[in-house]
Amino acid sequence: MTEASTAFPSSDHDHGSCVAHAVAKAEELCRSRGLRLTEIRRRVLELVWERHGPVGAYALLDTLRSEGMAAAPPTVYRALDFLQEQGLVHRIERLNAFVGCGQPDAPHSGQFLICSECGLAAEIDDPAIDRALTQAAVALGFELRGKTVELEGLCPDCRRSGNGR
Amino acid sequence: MTEASTAFPSSDHDHGSCVAHAVAKAEELCRSRGLRLTEIRRRVLELVWERHGPVGAYALLDTLRSEGMAAAPPTVYRALDFLQEQGLVHRIERLNAFVGCGQPDAPHSGQFLICSECGLAAEIDDPAIDRALTQAAVALGFELRGKTVELEGLCPDCRRSGNGR
DNA sequence: GGAGGATATGTTATAATGTTGCAATGAGAC
DNA sequence: GTCTCATTGCAACATTATAACATATCCTCC
Known part of the structure; x- marks a missing residue:
């Protein structure tokens, strides 16, 4: 994934x-x-x-x-x-x-890559991102309950086909 | 910050x-x-x-x-x-x-901690988070254009005062 | 198997958020 | 001064989401 x-x-x-x-x-x-x-x-x-x-x-x-x-x-x-x-x-x-x-059973926060060109959204579950978020919250004394991570850009396919410029 | x-x-x-x-x-x-x-x-x-x-x-x-x-x-x-x-x-x-x-001149993506109790939002600019996001995008061949990071939870003050349970 | 309570749905109306299109105005360039 | 372009005024509309209350369905317990 x-x-x-x-x-x-x-x-x-x-x-x-x-x-x-x-x-x-x-x-x-x-x-x-x-x-x-x-x-x-x-x-x-x-x-x-x-x-x-x-x-x-x-x-x-x-x-x-x-x-x-x-x-x-x-x-x-x-x-x-x-x-x-x-x-x-x-x-x-x-x-x-x-x-x-795709992973409804494993609890996770939902991190997305959203393609501005084709509109598709890929869910990833990157432990490094999650770790960084958690650490930042801890460092600030913030009690974390929900995380939104949404990255927008061009997916590999659209990049190749030269869409979006 | x-x-x-x-x-x-x-x-x-x-x-x-x-x-x-x-x-x-x-x-x-x-x-x-x-x-x-x-x-x-x-x-x-x-x-x-x-x-x-x-x-x-x-x-x-x-x-x-x-x-x-x-x-x-x-x-x-x-x-x-x-x-x-x-x-x-x-x-x-x-x-x-x-x-x-607060930092309109320094380009950055905007990472937020949002308190569900008092409704305040704190902007942070954590390089570790940014690095993790960028690396994930690179690894997937995704051309990054915009990042949304919004963490919801309890801010230190509301935690202390026992709001939000 | 029927009564009763909780869960789920139907229905109507409305709230909240955001956009389009075009006309009018105003500021700066020459 | 006039031309041009960015900005604003304005009206209508589009999209997203919720409130409130009635009805139906399921499940449990007797």
Whole structure:
């Protein structure tokens, strides 16, 4: 997950299977925690994974509606809240958008590389970054509860293809 | 700036002089860059510093209006855009809010400690964090353009006074 | 298997944040 | 002085998020 080849999803990977995998993982996780992965929650999770990049809440909402579901903003936000609490999706502050998390079981903070060109977001989990953050907080007597790390720039692919200048 | 005593503004420091100082610095900076620190821009900068903590765009707007200025959302957002471009204020993504920057001349990315209890935000500039971020990006072949680092938790004061549990 | 409580969803309205487009103004260059 | 360009005024609108309250569904316990 800290390797260039895996940080950004390759354009030809098998979406279907990775969505299925994520949902299966979520089901297991909910079972083990005694929580309900309801129809809506599951569908939102699937949609987030299908897109395989940051998705806005209202994009999800539109999709749900187009599928005939009765859905209003709270429907989506509540599902997203639940998924976030369980670590199944992360919110990307810079984009007001959400992405699926590949490691919902391992607690971690979510560090992202966001490509300004293609819009993809790669999650990394770099211990050195985490260590530096923790140390800074300790040094200042700050009790750390949440970390947001979002790096914006050009992903390897877009760099190669000369996009973004 | 990486010291506990200075990271968070102490409750009894001299607001007036630090606002004045920030504005003086901004004026000099604009002069040297051949830019115009107009009435609106200056006032917005002052307001951001007066609050000495994250302020929302609409809070600024309300204040401007209460002072009799003809102001609409674009008025404020344009001023904030300008100030951000010049490094005079930073945006805090987690809060959709803005804070004054004490080091507008030294280019830096803006790393924040945000207290969930008192709402203050302390800017730090920790080289170790920056190094870790840069190295992660390099390792992944990612061309870094912007960094967001926002740590949320309890500031030393609120910790001591037992707020936030 | 039915009552009751907790969890989840439906629904409507509204709040909060941010942007677009175009006209009018004003400051500095020549 | 006039030209040009940056800045501001203004109106409308777009996007993101939440509040409040009613209804439905699930689960447990008897």
